[in-house]
Amino acid sequence: MLVIEDLHVEVGKVPILKGINLEINDGETHILLGPNGGGKTTLLMSIMGLPRYKITRGKIYFKGMDITNLPPNERAKMGIGIMFQKPPSIRGVKLYQIGEITLRDGNDGDKIRNYAEMLNLINHLDRDLNYGFSGGELKRSELFQLLCQRPELVLLDEPESGVDLDNIALIGNVINELLNKVDRIKSRRSSGIIVTHTGYILEYVNADKGHVIMDGKIICHGSPRDLFEEIRKYGYGRCVECL
Amino acid sequence: MSVISISRREELKRLAESAKDKKALYGEDIDLSVFEEPEEKESVDEISKLPPEIQNIAVSSGIDITEKDRAGSFVQLDHSVIYQKIQSAYKGQLEIMSTTDALEKYPELEEYWWKAVRVDQDKYTAYAELHPVHGYFIRVFPGQKVDRAIQACLLLQENAKMQNVHNIVIIEEGASAQLITGCSIAPKVKEGIHIGISEFYVKRGAKLVFTMIHNWAEGFHVRPRTGIIVEDNGVYINNYVLLKPVKSIQSFPTAILEGENSKAVFNSLIYGLKDSVIDIGSRIILRGKNSAGEAISRAIVADRSKIYARGTLIAQNDDSRAHLDCRGILFSDEGMMYAIPELVADKSPKSILSHEAAIGPIAEEEIEYLMTRGLSKEEAVSLITQGFMDVKILGLPKHLEDYIRRMIELTQKESM
Numbered sequence: 001m002l003v004i005e006d007l008h009v010e011v012g013k014v015p016i017l018k019g020i021n022l023e024i025n026d027g028e029t030h031i032l033l034g035p036n037g038g039g040k041t042t043l044l045m046s047i048m049g050l051p052r053y054k055i056t057r058g059k060i061y062f063k064g065m066d067i068t069n070l071p072p073n074e075r076a077k078m079g080i081g082i083m084f085q086k087p088p089s090i091r092g093v094k095l096y097q098i099g100e101i102t103l104r105d106g107n108d109g110d111k112i113r114n115y116a117e118m119l120n121l122i123n124h125l126d127r128d129l130n131y132g133f134s135g136g137e138l139k140r141s142e143l144f145q146l147l148c149q150r151p152e153l154v155l156l157d158e159p160e161s162g163v164d165l166d167n168i169a170l171i172g173n174v175i176n177e178l179l180n181k182v183d184r185i186k187s188r189r190s191s192g193i194i195v196t197h198t199g200y201i202l203e204y205v206n207a208d209k210g211h212v213i214m215d216g217k218i219i220c221h222g223s224p225r226d227l228f229e230e231i232r233k234y235g236y237g238r239c240v241e242c243l
Numbered sequence: 244m245s246v247i248s249i250s251r252r253e254e255l256k257r258l259a260e261s262a263k264d265k266k267a268l269y270g271e272d273i274d275l276s277v278f279e280e281p282e283e284k285e286s287v288d289e290i291s292k293l294p295p296e297i298q299n300i301a302v303s304s305g306i307d308i309t310e311k312d313r314a315g316s317f318v319q320l321d322h323s324v325i326y327q328k329i330q331s332a333y334k335g336q337l338e339i340m341s342t343t344d345a346l347e348k349y350p351e352l353e354e355y356w357w358k359a360v361r362v363d364q365d366k367y368t369a370y371a372e373l374h375p376v377h378g379y380f381i382r383v384f385p386g387q388k389v390d391r392a393i394q395a396c397l398l399l400q401e402n403a404k405m406q407n408v409h410n411i412v413i414i415e416e417g418a419s420a421q422l423i424t425g426c427s428i429a430p431k432v433k434e435g436i437h438i439g440i441s442e443f444y445v446k447r448g449a450k451l452v453f454t455m456i457h458n459w460a461e462g463f464h465v466r467p468r469t470g471i472i473v474e475d476n477g478v479y480i481n482n483y484v485l486l487k488p489v490k491s492i493q494s495f496p497t498a499i500l501e502g503e504n505s506k507a508v509f510n511s512l513i514y515g516l517k518d519s520v521i522d523i524g525s526r527i528i529l530r531g532k533n534s535a536g537e538a539i540s541r542a543i544v545a546d547r548s549k550i551y552a553r554g555t556l557i558a559q560n561d562d563s564r565a566h567l568d569c570r571g572i573l574f575s576d577e578g579m580m581y582a583i584p585e586l587v588a589d590k591s592p593k594s595i596l597s598h599e600a601a602i603g604p605i606a607e608e609e610i611e612y613l614m615t616r617g618l619s620k621e622e623a624v625s626l627i628t629q630g631f632m633d634v635k636i637l638g639l640p641k642h643l644e645d646y647i648r649r650m651i652e653l654t655q656k657e658s659m
Contacts, residue, residue, distance in 0.1 A: 048615055050611050050615070051611065052607075052611075071614060071619075071620070072611065072614040072615045073614045073615075073616075073617050073618055073619050073620075075615075076614070076615055076616060076617040077617050081615075082615050084612070087612060088606065088608045088609050088612050090609050090612070090613070090627060090630060091630060091631070091633075092627070092629070092630025092631050092632075092633040093613075093626055093627060093630035094630075097626070098613075098616060101613075101616055101617060101618060101626075102616050102617060128630075145616060149616065149617070
């Protein structure tokens with residue numbers, strides 16, 4: 001589904017990613033771990049194609065197509081969707097409108113309301129997008145938009161940060177729905193990359209592979225739980241030895 | 244013949260004469276002598292009998308020529324009242340006529356004539372008094388809730404002419420109404436001036452929603468002068484929409500909240516295009532106990548336009564509160580926006596006045612966010628702009644809200 005080759009990315013002329021190679025197959029969920037500033041978010045933004053993240057070398061292929069130079073809207077239409085860690089608010093644009101825009105299989109008011117209900121956002125549909133939303137509401141708003149969009153590749157940037165325990169279960173369930181975790185393994189189509197700091201989300205969402213990103217490089221691969229266990233015990237200090 | 248007393252008429256004339264060369268405090272000074280007064284025209288008994296050209300320009304400023312969703316209509320073309328009607332279901336609820344006729348019919352109009360606007364405010368008010376040519380008189384009778392909008396249309400058909408009107412609207416005790424005024428000109432009108440005096444009186448427990456849609460031309464000057472007096476528990480809502488180029492417009496309506504629990508809200512949606520110089524303000528004077536005000540302004544500066552967005556809140560009673568919210572977006576590096584919020588607490592230490600004013604571009608972050616949801620850059624800018632010019636703040640009936648939304652979309656497409 002996604003192949004990244006030797007990806008180098010700059011933000012404001014500062015090199016952040018320094019040669020990332022990654023392959024994600026259909027139905028796989030990968031976890032990205034790493035200290036702050038290591039390049040996790042930059043990798044997600046580069047896959048989504050945000051213009052501030054300038055690709056200086058390397059290629060990104062999605063479903064066999066070179067998307068390295070495509071704008072984000074083209075990538076969204078091809079089936080890539082993202083949950084931002086800190087999404088902006090847009091006054092005057094209603095959450096309901098974004099539901100209508102992102103629904104890939106045609107405008108359907110019932111679907112929009114069902115998804116909003118699933119995420120306890122019915123009363124937010126007529127509100128300005130993300131304006132005045134609490135931390136948990138922001139996460140749910142992002143997931144609502146992804147449910148409408150139904151991307152084949154789901155990029156989730158710290159889905160559990162700033163969310164209370166009650167909401168983490170809800171968020172975990174919706175992520176499982178997005179990643180077809182309820183389906184049989186063989187028939188799962190959607191893939192995902194989850195950036196997590198705390199690892200709490202692993203209590204609710206099973207991931208297939210884990211990677212540690214430090215200083216713009218993937219320095220370690222392994223089972224997500226094993227990696228997280230190691231980091232919990234020793235911190236990222238031990239990872240530095242692998243650089 | 245006006246029934247206003249001779250002494251009052253003489254006083255008004257004297258005041259007007261003294262102010263006929265008085266420059267307005269704001270806006271470009273206009274030489275009124277270069278414009279001619281148009282001729283009087285015949286009236287009709289049905290809007291559909293108006294020439295198609297006139298019907299088209301009326302529609303372009305939000306007027307419903309079918310009158311399906313209207314309680315009554317008034318149309319003035321140049322200097323002539325050419326149509327006035329109350330739908331049969333609304334007879335007995337309100338009256339509509341020219342102010343000339345009203346002045347002949349009702350001696351009590353002296354109580355309202357030049358009471359909310361000063362005749363000697365400037366040369367434009369003075370001109371309107373010295374050269375009176377109609378305008379609308381609308382009165383909603385006590386306790387009547389007029390559930391469909393009343394529409395008034397002020398049109399100018401001839402080039403390089405002047406239209407001046409003096410409107411009086413009285414919403415009697417416990418009554419409510421919605422008035423839509425469309426002002427527009429024929430395509431052949433390239434230049435000219437419109438002076439509009441409007442005095443609105445909202446009595447105890449009454450409510451008026453007044454929506455003004457302006458549709459002028461690149462060489463056209465506009466000088467409205469508006470005053471509103473609101474009594475106990477009265478509510479006045481003023482919506483102003485300008486989405487077409489104009490040479491210059493300068494207007495600073497003032498609502499005086501005399502009554503206890505009275506309220507005034509001003510909402511403006513302004514799209515500055517070409518070389519327009521737009522100076523629009525709203526002033527709320529809070530005199531009544533527990534009076535409240537709000538002024539919301541959204542402005543987009545495109546091309547070489549200049550927008551001055553003024554807002555003044557004056558608290559003269561301790562238990563009053565009001566808020567100003569003024570925001571602007573500059574789409575052009577040749578345009579200018581000047582936001583001037585003013586808060587005055589006058590011997591009212593417990594009054595609460597606040598404002599927020601912001602001018603800035605559309606944040607790249609917002610555009611990029613919407614692009615990740617599948618919108619192109621142009622579509623994202625368009626959606627954010629339409630959200631910024633949020634028609635819902637006007638609280639209009641759906642068909643008019645849809646109409647203004649379509650106008651904004653069209654204006655935006657043409658300007659980008």
